[in-house]
Amino acid sequence: MPGWDALTTAHGAALLARAAELGASGSSIDSIGQRLRRETEVDPNLLAAALTVTGLRAKAVPKFGERSGDMLFTQAGLEQASRRQVAALHASRFAGCTTVADLGCGLGAESLAFLRAGLGVRAVELDPLTAVFAAHNLGIEAAALHAERGTAPAFEVLTGDATVLGSADADGVFLDPARRTPGHSDTRRIAAAADYSPSLDFAFDAARSARAGGVKLGPGLDRELIPEDAEAQWVSVDGQLVEMGLWFGAAARPSIRRAATVIRTTPAGQDLHELLAPADAEDVDVRELGEYLIEPDGAVIRARLIGQLAAELDAGMIHEGIAYLTTDRLPETPFAQVFRITEELPAREKDLKRALAQRGIGRLEIKKRGVDVDPAALRTRLRLKGPQSATLILSRSAGRHVALLAERC
Template identity: 40%
Template sequence: MNPESILSLLAPPGAEALSEACALFSPGSELALVAKLRKRYDATVVTAAVTQASLRHRAVAKFGADDAGRMYFTPDGLEQATRTTVGVHRARRLASVLPGASVVDLGCGIGGDLIAMARAGLTVTGVERDEATAEAARANLATLGLPGTVITGDVQSIDLTPYDAVFADPARRSEGRRLFDPNAYSPPWSFVTSLLEGTACVKLAPGIPHDAVPEGVEAEWVSDAGEVKEAALWSGPLASPTPRRATLLGLPTSPLPDAIGSGDADAFAGVVTVTEAPEAVVGAVGRYIYEPDGAIVRAGLVTAVAVAVDGWLLDPRIAYVTGDTYVQTPLASAYEVLGEVPYKEKALRAWVRSEGIGTIEIKKRGIDVDPAQLRRKLTPKGPASATLIITRIGRDAVAYTCRRLP
């Protein structure tokens, strides 16, 4: 989309075309909807309206139906936008340390983080180099009734001195492909690390290596409903004394235990934070295997799960915990161990056939295997279901047949 496409939908007749397109839209209806609307509206406006209706439909998963139904998007802007749950968590953390602070968002995209920060009472300014995306961010603040400014420009040329804190979300895609090397980010890693010399929060991909985190900067890995979403680096007064943190969002809001290993319940319902990795022993497989949340794994805090379930590690280098007690914990998924099968295709196929397994979940760590490809080779057929956990203990590959627990 271009800036004119966004602007054409903000006033009549584009606003009416957009409202009608959203009301009639369903996945796969685009061509018929375009034909219908072109009887009443200009072709350019119709294209923009139907495209926007499609983007709003997709945006519900990130922003919820109420906000997504009023916001404006570009395809890339929606793809790269922060999920609301994550943005709200970050904004609350910023506001709890610097209430009412002025924050500049470098690379604000369509404004997902601006919205969360403005709602948290922060004074926000966004900077975005793409004109269409900047127009979407302005429109989103306006349509949601939130104060804030969006500047179109290069983030590296902005004077940061008027702001209390900086938030940055470097571009981590090039020609549609993800970038895993921080030095390939835009703006470059050298600029990002310069921001972290002051009061800043930088959103990064969760694969950021621990040794890439600058000295004195806190790294927080965030998951939402069990899916790792990002790493965030916090500096200056925004950083806590702990160097690494795992934050789990989207958890059930029922009361949590007073002590969850080394974790503690956040002030906000449905959030658990883990900040310490106590000592844990290593031993043979017990009655249960626990798979820690991905944020805990990325943060290197797996032993917190071992303490929480009164268990131990299967291997000191592998992120699986085992134990003889079943503990329901927000920190990990639990599996009851039913047996051990030789990690050989023939033996695994015989197990699938003898148990009548038609649905098989394959989990793996430390083993170079494609679960989807292995599943096809095992040709599961039958009414039963099971989980197969494949891992490495020392130099040996092992396979455990399991049942997933609540």
């Protein structure tokens, strides 16, 4: 992209520093651009790139931390980067290793976590601009670590094809195969796993070849593609399912093949909880609706550990094949959202609309499983009015459609 390469020059760095200074005073991106055009003659492409990066730096803090203000980003690279706490989880898998090859490093989110964990890094990135930005970002982190600790692990960033450059003598290997079309913005998701770059076969073989190996993939990957010798871990952050990781060798935990990892942000920081199993859990029996309805976290659902969670909570399924549980006792669990069922309303839309109107419900959260309903379209048709708010759960129980009015516990 024209102008972007110049961001790593002294002129580009000065332009970014001035933009940051103006931004700190409360100026908008548009105002910053107008001010910089008045202050200096600058290539329009370079200015556009600097303004884009300035905006992305603010958005990058949740993923890249407090040093984001000195780092370089592209829109697509930032969108695809791992969250900081998830990258730290990845790094913890390589305890005992000396160097990790980050094959397909992107902007360097994982490589930064490896450095913070005291691991040397061999980063490989196919896209030249992204590789330059990754090297810059790792340099920022290494300098900060050296200032804090008096030393920092060594790193290198290589531009090229991971299948050609490989992992060299690294004893840890991490891969994040590209699952979107090439580019720095407006990329599209690749639907077929066969089109990932590098291929899954290469990624799995590379991960197996090291003392410890890991492959980051989308949470919806076809389960038939999961290797039998890998630990499959689904991760959610604050209720959002973000990834599936496959772990090999020393990175995998003994006898664990399924893991649901739930990270919750708290006032004190974050809590991490895990459901672990040697295999998929069998679903528990269906039972009649109780006082409480339990919606398992997406990580639990994808890991197929609903039955294990149900057994721990003494709960049953509300319907075969539907990921809702029910119980008569209020459960406490980080692995699910819990709702108290206040009443059952008519499932027929005309009667449901009348019942909601009678209760003065004007704000309605609609959740559904096992029924063919578009919640947004239904909300429009219901024409809700009134001061009350509620949650409506649409599903099936005992072979029939149900509409459950509920409140979050």
